[in-house]
Amino acid sequence: MKNIAKIIRISKPLYNIIFVLSVLILVSAAFELVTPLLSKFIVDEIVAKMQSKGGNLNRLILMIVLTFIASIFSAVVTSVTNRLGDHFVGKLRQFLTEKFYNKVLTLPQSYFDSEISGKIVNQLNRGIASIYGFLNTATNFILPIFLQSLFTIIVLAYYNVPIAILTFLLFPIYLSLSYYSSVRWGREEIQKNKYEDISRGRMQEVISNIKVVKSFNNEKTEYSFMSKTLSEINKIYARQSGTFHFFDFLRNGSLQIILFGINAIVFYNTFKGSLSIGEMVLILQLVNQARRPLFAMSFILTQIQTAESGSKEFFEILTLPSVEFYDSKVKSAQFDHPTLTFENVSFKYDKSDMVLKDASLSLNMNEKVALVGHSGAGKSTIVNLILKFYVPTSGQIYINKTPYSKLTHAAIRNAISLVFQENELFSSTIRENVGYGQKASEKEIINALKLANAWEFVKKLPQGLDSEVGERGVRLSGGQKQRIQIARALLKNAPILILDEATSSLDARSEKEVQEGLVNLMKNKLVLIIAHRFSTIQNVDKIVVVDGGIIVDSGSPQELATKPGVYSDLLRFQIDGNKKLLEKFELY
Numbered sequence: 001m002k003n004i005a006k007i008i009r010i011s012k013p014l015y016n017i018i019f020v021l022s023v024l025i026l027v028s029a030a031f032e033l034v035t036p037l038l039s040k041f042i043v044d045e046i047v048a049k050m051q052s053k054g055g056n057l058n059r060l061i062l063m064i065v066l067t068f069i070a071s072i073f074s075a076v077v078t079s080v081t082n083r084l085g086d087h088f089v090g091k092l093r094q095f096l097t098e099k100f101y102n103k104v105l106t107l108p109q110s111y112f113d114s115e116i117s118g119k120i121v122n123q124l125n126r127g128i129a130s131i132y133g134f135l136n137t138a139t140n141f142i143l144p145i146f147l148q149s150l151f152t153i154i155v156l157a158y159y160n161v162p163i164a165i166l167t168f169l170l171f172p173i174y175l176s177l178s179y180y181s182s183v184r185w186g187r188e189e190i191q192k193n194k195y196e197d198i199s200r201g202r203m204q205e206v207i208s209n210i211k212v213v214k215s216f217n218n219e220k221t222e223y224s225f226m227s228k229t230l231s232e233i234n235k236i237y238a239r240q241s242g243t244f245h246f247f248d249f250l251r252n253g254s255l256q257i258i259l260f261g262i263n264a265i266v267f268y269n270t271f272k273g274s275l276s277i278g279e280m281v282l283i284l285q286l287v288n289q290a291r292r293p294l295f296a297m298s299f300i301l302t303q304i305q306t307a308e309s310g311s312k313e314f315f316e317i318l319t320l321p322s323v324e325f326y327d328s329k330v331k332s333a334q335f336d337h338p339t340l341t342f343e344n345v346s347f348k349y350d351k352s353d354m355v356l357k358d359a360s361l362s363l364n365m366n367e368k369v370a371l372v373g374h375s376g377a378g379k380s381t382i383v384n385l386i387l388k389f390y391v392p393t394s395g396q397i398y399i400n401k402t403p404y405s406k407l408t409h410a411a412i413r414n415a416i417s418l419v420f421q422e423n424e425l426f427s428s429t430i431r432e433n434v435g436y437g438q439k440a441s442e443k444e445i446i447n448a449l450k451l452a453n454a455w456e457f458v459k460k461l462p463q464g465l466d467s468e469v470g471e472r473g474v475r476l477s478g479g480q481k482q483r484i485q486i487a488r489a490l491l492k493n494a495p496i497l498i499l500d501e502a503t504s505s506l507d508a509r510s511e512k513e514v515q516e517g518l519v520n521l522m523k524n525k526l527v528l529i530i531a532h533r534f535s536t537i538q539n540v541d542k543i544v545v546v547d548g549g550i551i552v553d554s555g556s557p558q559e560l561a562t563k564p565g566v567y568s569d570l571l572r573f574q575i576d577g578n579k580k581l582l583e584k585f586e587l588y
Helices: 002-010 012-030 036-048 057-103 109-113 117-159 163-206 210-215 219-272 276-310 312-318 379-386 408-412 430-434 442-451 478-492 508-519 558-561 566-584
Strands: 342-348 356-365 368-372 394-399 418-419 496-500 524-530 541-547 550-555
Touching: 002 210, 012 057, 036 057, 036 109, 036 276, 036 524, 057 312, 117 163, 117 276, 117 312, 163 210, 163 219, 210 219, 210 356, 210 508, 219 550, 276 312, 276 442, 312 356, 368 379, 368 566, 379 496, 379 524, 408 418, 418 478, 418 508, 430 442, 430 478, 430 524, 442 478, 478 508, 541 558, 541 566, 550 558, 550 566
Parallel strands: 368 524, 368 541, 418 496, 496 524
Antiparallel strands: 342 356, 342 394, 541 550
16 A cells, blocks of 8 residues: 555645545535435424324425425535536646656656656556546545445434444445455556556557568567557456456345345334334435445445556656756856866666776867767767766766766756757757757747758748658658758757767768758867768867777877778778779779
8 A cells, every 4th residue: 555655645735625625525425414314304294294193394395495405505515526626637637747757857868778658658647547546536435435434324323223233334344345356456457557568668669660660561560469468458357357246246245135134124113113204214315325335435445456556657757766957057158168078987887788998088179079989889878978868887077177976967968969860850840849948039040040051941841940840850851850950959059069970871962961061060169970981070180989988099080090990990991892882883
């Protein structure tokens, strides 16, 4: 029940609403007893008249009127309660989503490296649904049912103690059976949730990579995988259903046995004259009302187990340590003329060997530096460390002689613009993508597009700046997407620029157009370039060579080209490849 305690604690900001809602529900529950009590007096007046023992018409009319007023008042309270309940639902859903989303935004990059986005979203949805279901049950059933049951038994005891005892016995029997049923349901629910996370995560991946799936004709395999996973979910659900209905039979059987005993006592005592007709009607109505809490208790225990298992991953994510705090204040002009220094930096990912070993590196202001090395050498790791996506395992990174450990993530990233190798665009408009994270006018956005060599194609689009680019920019070509990224970086105008294989996936013409945009982007900045095409780094000031996680060499392109080592080898391989191609077509 530890997750239930967390649910109650996490809802603290909504306690005021819950309190008012509970009071209204209690009032409504109390009025549930008014009608049976008034019915007793109405029936007694009618019976007295029929037996010529008096009977007061005015009293009868008063009771009928009071019954009507009680019904109207109950309807009003119910309507107000339902409206407040809707308000509570909206506030609760917003509160839980914001809390989860805030946590996700502050988690380290290492978390996202090991999780599937579809799984994260599924855990969010399931967690919110189960927590909402429990709190809705708590406010609408648990407290009202407890008090209503208590009041019912007290009233029954006043008229007949054996009937009150039998009615009371219904509750522990029903609760015990419902508890064992819900515990078994909860165990199976945890397993079912795991399969659901797998299926939702895979579905998200397939939709995101639908071109890969279709190009490899793998639709049947993906469908079969999903079908098998869903079959496992159905098997678990079948076990849950069988358990539930078995215990439900035991619950209903015990209920019928006890109700038979109660009816026998009521009818026998009424026949003997120990109970009046009105008292008989009252007792039968109260016993009938007591059945509703019993049925609700079964539902409540199921909801508790669902909330316990359904919110498990939700709370696991909430308890993960936050490492980034995006609402901290950032001094935007702090690093106008930046330098970057790596001092004996080593780094390893979770469950991996050391991928960067004792790296020392200095990048000076207005310097253009290229990182070169084989794939997997550690170039991207250096970029990730500069962006503080990860923290060095040992050593220190400095920006303008200020250690990274004393700077917030936001302060560092505010000083950096990044053009990715992948086309990292949102499925919104060009205007929103270029102006992402910036407060920019239309004039400033257009100017950035012009400098990025992108305005010519943007203005020809059907809606111009307001044209939607589709998921990950699917409606644009590779070169167009890269130029949108360049425009975004130009608009940010940060003093440090990182180009992560910015032209690696482009054809020669698109690369030329992008390179023209990059010329404007690189002016008066500290530029760090990762590139495998040596044509893109021929004009840099310095090349840093990384091999096996170690910085093995550095120098100008001219120096390293004639010096034996990784750079000259890679350069020769590329030149030889181009030479063979030209010779094949007799162009060399």
